[in-house]
Amino acid sequence: MKLSKIKELLQAEMLWGDEFLDIEVSNACGADLMSDILADNKVDAILLTGLSHRQIIQTTVMGDFAAIVFVRGKTPSEDVIELAREEKVPLLTTKFPLYESCGILYQAGLGHTQIQEKVSKDASSEDSESPQAMRLTYDIIGNDFNNAGKAAEQAKRVLKQIGIDSSIIRKVSVSAYEAEMNIVIHAHKGQLIFSITPKYIELIAKDQGPGIPDIQKAMQEGYSTAPDRIRELGFGAGMGLPNMNRFSDLFEIDSEVGKGTKVRMVINL
Ligand SMILES: Nc1ncnc2c1ncn2[C@@H]1O[C@H](COP(=O)(O)OP(=O)(O)O)[C@@H](O)[C@H]1O
Ligand SMILES: [Mg+2]
16 A cells, blocks of 8 residues: 555645655554564554654664654654654654554555465566466465465466366365465465466465474374364364375475475476
């Protein structure tokens, strides 16, 4: 969402930084305590706060926030605005209180893990030799059960649209769904990357997470470390990796404990 849209939604006034109205913001943090602001590690986020003293600018710079929206009609003093100008932190002010401001932006879609779909014709794709590869990339967030499965679902829709055979689509989407769920359940965050070429579809699922200490064990049918709360949701049958392996013509898994896991699958067309 553009900063200009945020300004409009919050009926905010720009204190300085008109030239930043075009920047893309993807998240927000609402807080009146510095440690809460600093603990927030979202990227491309704005800060909504009622604090308007000097330290708020420093904190914003440390926390890498893209802009500050002062709530409850707060306006900082001229020297604070000057500091923000030096630090290139655009400042806005809205009459809405913190709670309403956050609610308005949340309702408008800001900060829900938006599935990012980037469709591109990409000659330099990571593992694909084909110059005609179409690539789909989806960001997956760990533990985000509201969006879990959406990446696989969207990719499936694209495969249908471009006329891929339905038996192939099934293999790709089941594998993608299992891979996506593994990131949601077991990792912190990751990506699903599809490269669609005239000869095969390559699916890479890579994540930052705990990694897999014993891959051989993890590959066994029924082996799962999923906790009870995940099992209560119906996951954790220990069939994900075996299914991915079964449905793909080539299956590679690479994992480093404490770092993350990368699964590469190729399904021939
Ligand atoms: N991306 C991942 N990161 C960390 N551990 C994983 C990942 N994927 C799978 N695992 C480990 O491998 C086990 C087996 O995975 P899987 O066959 O998909 O079964 P399930 O997800 O139902 O537990 C998991 O329980 C987990 O311990
Ligand atoms: Mg699984």
